[in-house]
Amino acid sequence: MNFETLVINPGSTSTKVAVYRGDEKLFQEELSHPMAEIEAYKSISDQFDFRTKAILKVIEDNNYDLTSLSAVVGRGGLLRPIESGTYDVTEKLKEDLRIGVSGQHACNLGGLIADEIAQQYGIPAYIVDPVVVDEMKAIARVSGTKIIERTSVFHALNHKAVGRIAAREQGTTYDKRNYVIAHLGGGVSVAAHEQGKVIDVNNALGGEGPFSAERAGGVPVYDFIQATKNWDEEKIYKTLIGKGGLVSYLGTNDLREVEKLMAGGDDKAQLIFEAMAYQIAKEIGANAASLKGKIDGLVLTGGLSRSEKFVKEISGYIDWIAPIIVVPGEDEMGALNQGAQRVLAKKEDVKHY
Numbered sequence: 001m002n003f004e005t006l007v008i009n010p011g012s013t014s015t016k017v018a019v020y021r022g023d024e025k026l027f028q029e030e031l032s033h034p035m036a037e038i039e040a041y042k043s044i045s046d047q048f049d050f051r052t053k054a055i056l057k058v059i060e061d062n063n064y065d066l067t068s069l070s071a072v073v074g075r076g077g078l079l080r081p082i083e084s085g086t087y088d089v090t091e092k093l094k095e096d097l098r099i100g101v102s103g104q105h106a107c108n109l110g111g112l113i114a115d116e117i118a119q120q121y122g123i124p125a126y127i128v129d130p131v132v133v134d135e136m137k138a139i140a141r142v143s144g145t146k147i148i149e150r151t152s153v154f155h156a157l158n159h160k161a162v163g164r165i166a167a168r169e170q171g172t173t174y175d176k177r178n179y180v181i182a183h184l185g186g187g188v189s190v191a192a193h194e195q196g197k198v199i200d201v202n203n204a205l206g207g208e209g210p211f212s213a214e215r216a217g218g219v220p221v222y223d224f225i226q227a228t229k230n231w232d233e234e235k236i237y238k239t240l241i242g243k244g245g246l247v248s249y250l251g252t253n254d255l256r257e258v259e260k261l262m263a264g265g266d267d268k269a270q271l272i273f274e275a276m277a278y279q280i281a282k283e284i285g286a287n288a289a290s291l292k293g294k295i296d297g298l299v300l301t302g303g304l305s306r307s308e309k310f311v312k313e314i315s316g317y318i319d320w321i322a323p324i325i326v327v328p329g330e331d332e333m334g335a336l337n338q339g340a341q342r343v344l345a346k347k348e349d350v351k352h353y
């Protein structure tokens with residue numbers, strides 16, 4: 001049976017909305033949120049109303065009748081660490097999204113907005129492969145000090161989706177392949193995928209890994225402590241997450257703007273563009289070591305991988321490691337829909353948080 005689903009994906013710089021019938025996408029829109037718009041809200045939960053209204057307007061503009069829906073599915077957020085799968089949105093799950101039990105991020109709104117709309121139509125709300133999917137090896141959890149453990153927080157939904165796409169392109173299945181997958185977006189996560197499990201990944205919201213469009217990634221810790229010793233926690237957090245990376249150096253989170261500056265001969269933009277590619281390439285090399293060099297492909301995905309110039313810059317450092325597969329943008333919307341369709345069709349049991 002072809003169930004109709006509403007798919008909601010709030011990202012750090014955008015909200016994506018789509019309606020599917022079975023595998024068929026009836027429509028999709030991507031709403032961009034410039035920095036100034038996001039900055040007007042003090043917290044993520046303050047963005048609930050503006051993002052919900054924007055989503056409902058997309059539905060109205062497309063003349064879609066919400067009574068046709070079988071479920072609403074949202075991108076899951078910073079819950080407690082859990083296994084991969086489709087989860088129903090319960091009160092406990094909503095409470096943890098609201099308080100941000102593992103931190104604050106726009107995707108915490110996915111399950112909350114999905115549930116708000118689903119309740120009005122008496123249908124289920126789901127989340128799929130939230131950012132806290134945790135399959136890391138014990139050895140990767142050791143941070144270097146006993147007071148903290150490394151944790152798995154990354155673009156799990158898109159990593160898993162593009163892992164399946166890459167394997168399909170290679171005529172096999174994701175659980176039979178080893179990949180290094182780099183999601184390059186507002187945030188960056190680079191992971192070692194071994195036979196369908198993410199054995200190591202940088203915490204994309206934890207000050208680890210390469211810098212990105214709006215995050216600083218891993219910085220020299222001692223110097224950072226010195227530079228920020230009189231700052232409050234919020235200012236420190238925003239410097240690392242939201243105002244880091246391209247935003248810090250160039251005042252924009254949009255790589256297309258950076259490329260325009262470069263085309264106009266801006267040397268600083270050129271340097272930062274090259275440095276971001278360099279850091280990403282180094283992280284891919286580190287993950288190649290995690291897989292002991294037994295790698296079937298290096299997969300580049302996320303919004304930044306829509307730039308051929310940026311992909312070329314990264315490839316120059318890593319093309320000796322394994323074949324490069326580019327999945328520009330992401331298939332998060334398709335993956336959310338598929339997760340919902342599998343449980344609606346009873347091909348898979350829904351999980352409870």
Ligand SMILES: Nc1ncnc2c1ncn2[C@@H]1O[C@H](COP(=O)(O)OP(=O)(O)OP(=O)(O)O)[C@@H](O)[C@H]1O
Nearest residue numbers: 011012013014185186187253254255303304306307
């Ligand atoms: N055609 C393009 N060329 C160059 N850069 C692009 C292009 N399309 C999108 N981008 C860049 O991709 C980035 C956004 O990527 P993406 O949409 O994956 O982020 P997000 O979903 O908001 O955040 P995250 O991926 O961390 O959840 C922005 O810097 C944007 O400028």
Ligand SMILES: CCCC(=O)O
Nearest residue numbers: 131153154155187204
């Ligand atoms: C942690 C995954 C979500 C993001 O970085 O945007």
